[in-house]
Amino acid sequence: MGHGYLGIDLGTQGLSVIYTGSDMRVIATGEAGYEMVAGLQAGCYEQTPRDWENALSQAMKSLAQKMEQLGQPLQVSAIGISGQMHGEVQIFDQIGNARNTRLWCDARNEVEERELTDLLNVKMPKRMTSVRWLWSLRHRGPDTADVCQLTTPGGWLARRLTGQHLLGIGDASGMFPIDQGTLDYDTTLLAKYDAFVQRANSKAPSLRSLLPQVRRAGQDGGVLNEHGARVLGLPKGTPLAPAEGDQPAALAGSLIGLAGMVSMSFGTSVCANSVGDRTFHGVSRAIDHFCAVDGKPINMVWLRNGTTYMNTVVQMVGGLSERGLRDGNPFAAVIPELLAAKPDCGGVLALPFMDDEPGVGVSRGGTAVLIGLNEQNATSGNVARAALLATVFNLRLGGENLLAQGFPLEQIVLSGGLTKSPELGQVIADGLNLPVTILASGTEGSAWGAALMAKYRHRCLESEKGSWSDFLAEHASGTPLRFTPIADAASASSLMFARYKRLLQVQAALDEAVTG
Secondary structure: OOOEEEEEEEOOOEEEEEEEEOOOOEEEEEEEEOOOOOOOOOOOOEEOHHHHHHHHHHHHHHHHHHHHHHOOOOOEEEEEEEEOOOOEEEEOOOOOOEOOEEOOOOOOOHHHHHHHHHHHOOOOOOOOHHHHHHHHHHHOHHHHOOOOEEEOHHHHHHHHHHOOOEEEHHHHOOOOOEEOOOOEEOHHHHHHHHHHHHHHOOOOOOOOOOOOEEEOOOOOOOEOOHHHHHHHOOOOOOEEOOOEEHHHHHHHHOOOOOOOEEEEEEOOOEEEEEEOOOOOOOOOOOOEEEEOOOOOEEEEEEEOOOOHHHHHHHHHHHOOOHHHHHHOOHHHHHHHHHHHOOOOHHHOEEEOOOOOEHHHOEOOOOOOEEEOOOOOOOOHHHHHHHHHHHHHHHHHHHHHHHHHOOOOOOEEEEEEHHHHOOOHHHHHHHHHOOOEEEOOOOOOOHHHHHHHHHHHHHHHHHOOOOOHHHHHHHOOOOOOEEEOOOHHHHHHHHHHHHHHHHHHOOHHHHHHHHHO
16 A cells, blocks of 8 residues: 655646655655747746646656655555646547647637626636637637537546546636535536527537536545556556546635635735625625535635735835845835835825726726825835735735625635745735734645645555545644734724725726726
8 A cells, every 4th residue: 555645736827746754744856847839928827738748758767867866755645636726628539639728828718707697697708618619619619519528627637537527626616616515527517608608509519418427525536547557657447536626726725615715825916715604695706616626615815916016116125225125035025014004004095906907897907006195204115005905905905805795704814925924914914904814834825725635535445535625634734923913003994994995996987097
């Protein structure tokens, strides 16, 4: 019997593999890259599925070499897969061959997004696989005639390794909405979708006939067939956890499993995934929806404008400061001043829109501003804190939609680049008026989350499985950092948030003034 777990993460930029021991400590890794299909028009992003499989083979050879150098055997009890969500993989034969795949970032189906959202009264973002499929039927009709299965990048990789058309519920929810009652595709919405499609194309197959079977964490994800064994260099029959999307896998990697927990990652973009206790009703432009690996509903507030604006301000004001010039580190100069600034930033307010922000109705960038400056408040700490809070307030706008429906929001689990300055957790806690935790043991990363799902699958094969949330809790260790909102600071931030909402109302006028 094997003694470790293999996690595979098929990302947009490349593929990585990790091998962990039974204690989930990473022993060795491997990686390989691939490119976008060249020569496409602006806004079009495609990749070739065969490149993913070749990258997986290369990454596994690198991993095996490292294990050999360590003098340890590569003994895999189970395999987990994480993949970039929403890609439209069209399979056209029984061995899983597929055409070039449009990725989550491809911009070609905004019309279909609007039509399906209105039809189903559920937010159907343009990156959703079923929305892309409608575009393909309309614009590439002859090329879709032989499609026998649809899946995602992670689902395709699992399909090639096992021969089975299965998919984890989190990744499946990025293809088509899930019914929380059945934890399967919503049959009522499927019927509406098919009727809508077949009015224009009577030969179009039913969507359900193309979609993979839905599986939850711990359930059967298939086993390696002969082809999969050759690709990975592992024994035939090695079990797989259901292939998952990168967002659900990252939630697993951050040990997020209970309703009310919110995983928030700050980087170039910001993603806040809130675990819900029921289905969100209606449509909010600020919130997307998918599932955790055990089927719990996830409400996602995603911001294109993340820390870029704050970083720009820090580079600008910190790079000119005496310490910044001396040490060449603007952040070391500015972050202490940001933390020392008053919660209301001395009256300074900011809009962070260096890029468009669909969730709050900003159609294009170029209106990032600072307002309210005077001789008394024009400090690097005030302007940097205002820049950070502008992004926090956009997240808070999305949270208001959840609170309006009574969803629990109890704890923010913070990850990403912002945690390099963990004291900023207090600014986030005050700005959102919610407790913030930075875990000591949660490992940010989809590959580790995939390995964790592999361990859970192995446990379900070997013994009584227990709940997914209890399993996650077993892997918490160390002492987390916790930040509780400070009453005066939270109150000042709430007043600032009210001012921010009024400023946001004039953003369109600012855009018109800037662009002419």
